[in-house]
Amino acid sequence: MRVKVIVFDLDDTLYPEIEFVQSGFAAVSEYFFSLYPKHSKESLYTMMLQELEENGRGKVFDVVLEYLGCKSKKMIRKALSIYRFHTPTLTLPQESLEILEYYSNQNIPLYIVTDGNKIVQNNKIQALDVAPFIKTSFITHRYGKIHAKPSPYCFVKIAQKEGVKYEDIVYIADNINKDFVGIKKLGFRTIRIKQGMFLKTQKSQEFHAECEIERLLELKKILKGKD
16 A cells, blocks of 8 residues: 555554543542542542443442542543543554554655644643654644544645645554444544454444554555555
8 A cells, every 4th residue: 555644543552541541540530539538549540441341431430429429520531631632641652653653754744643632632741742743733623523533624725735636645543433434434444453442343344444454563564655
């Protein structure tokens, strides 16, 4: 697959999103501990992880606040705010760093397109320190939620910015529900990395990427640079 521009998703593509979840839980545990110091930060953090593993994200803070005897809508909103807007502790995996360095050294423009709250996603990007490699990070919600994936809006902007055809751009992402269906039909190239929470998701063929990988390092065999 020969391309001129490479675009990456962020969560569960360049880094495992569970790291952000864990970082957020640690920040909320710190806050709860400041209010209720008889409960250790470690025990509150562990409780959050257990609830996440057993029942998913939906009621993590509700459960802990109920245990603390202070559950209220106000406290839940506060916990969610701390979780979302804390400064995360994240580490860019060595494999991601290697891939970014590899294609950056070939002078191939690298971009990020990611959905989500613009402050939250920007905090993640800053924490991962990918700026030396990424030409521009497009956080779709900066342009209105209507332009979130599967909208091709940000991808079209990249094509215009680089002066290339849609088929000269490849997108590497993980979410088969929305990452590929909107851009594939326009001619953009697509690669699904099979990891993260959507690993086992099944969809009809129109949602599938052109090809699939299990590790980012496989890109070296699949993607060839511009002529």
